[in-house]
Amino acid sequence: MKQQLTIALTKGRILKETLPLLNSAGLSPVEDIGSSRKLLFATERADIRLVILRGSDVPTYVRHGAADLGIVGKDMLLEYGAEGLYEPLDLGIARCRLMTAGFEGRPPIQGRIRVASKFVQIAQRHYAGRGIQAEIIKLYGAMELAPLMNLADEIVDIVDTGNTLRANGMMPLQHIADISTRLIVNKAAMRTRHGSIEDVIAAMARAIETRVAP
Numbered sequence: 001m002k003q004q005l006t007i008a009l010t011k012g013r014i015l016k017e018t019l020p021l022l023n024s025a026g027l028s029p030v031e032d033i034g035s036s037r038k039l040l041f042a043t044e045r046a047d048i049r050l051v052i053l054r055g056s057d058v059p060t061y062v063r064h065g066a067a068d069l070g071i072v073g074k075d076m077l078l079e080y081g082a083e084g085l086y087e088p089l090d091l092g093i094a095r096c097r098l099m100t101a102g103f104e105g106r107p108p109i110q111g112r113i114r115v116a117s118k119f120v121q122i123a124q125r126h127y128a129g130r131g132i133q134a135e136i137i138k139l140y141g142a143m144e145l146a147p148l149m150n151l152a153d154e155i156v157d158i159v160d161t162g163n164t165l166r167a168n169g170m171m172p173l174q175h176i177a178d179i180s181t182r183l184i185v186n187k188a189a190m191r192t193r194h195g196s197i198e199d200v201i202a203a204m205a206r207a208i209e210t211r212v213a214p
């Protein structure tokens with residue numbers, strides 16, 4: 001048998017939207033991922049397997065070559081870096097925006113602004129790029145709570161409909177980046193296993209082209 005290729009998938013919302021694309025690309029898992037506690041799955045192709053990870057771990061697995069390809073949000077690539085990776089395809093799924101957010105009509109901050117986020121690098125670059133002194137406070141979830149609890153003046157978070165912000169009395173302020181899900185490839189694997197990786201890229205590209213709009 002040919003050496004297996006491993007594709008790292010991001011669990012959660014991205015996985016749900018990825019599965020129909022994998023099905024149409026002929027790469028569907030042989031078991032139901034949703035009802036299993038396993039993390040490694042065989043696919044209908046003997047030479048391809050899937051591993052299910054947190055999004056923040058997908059670039060790491062692919063960069064180190066533990067997985068050859070990955071499917072991950074652009075936010076993770078902006079936060080954790082894209083060195084050692086190619087990004088050949090935008091899958092156009094899980095679209096959202098990275099924004100700063102805070103209370104409407106808040107008086108200007110004197111001195112350093114306190115910003116809560118799980119996107120520490122992105123937040124640091126954003127405020128530094130505008131010449132604003134910011135103290136970035138790392139959180140792992142529920143960013144919108146931080147201004148309510150006076151832990152922070154603003155947050156940097158993912159916004160889709162804006163409902164989460166509005167429900168907590170806040171509004172989106174500055175746009176940082178448009179986000180969607182990307183196919184990434186380990187650069188060394190792209191050279192050594194070019195044929196089989198190009199096959200996967202082409203199959204995913206066809207799946208994107210032929211997908212029915214939701």
Ligand code: AMP
Nearest residue numbers: 094095096158159160161162163164165
């Ligand atoms: P919304 O209330 O529709 O603006 O959604 C905002 C929340 O949903 C954010 O705090 C995110 O945690 C989550 N979210 C929305 N879209 C995405 C996405 N594409 N990827 C990851 N998380 C998302």
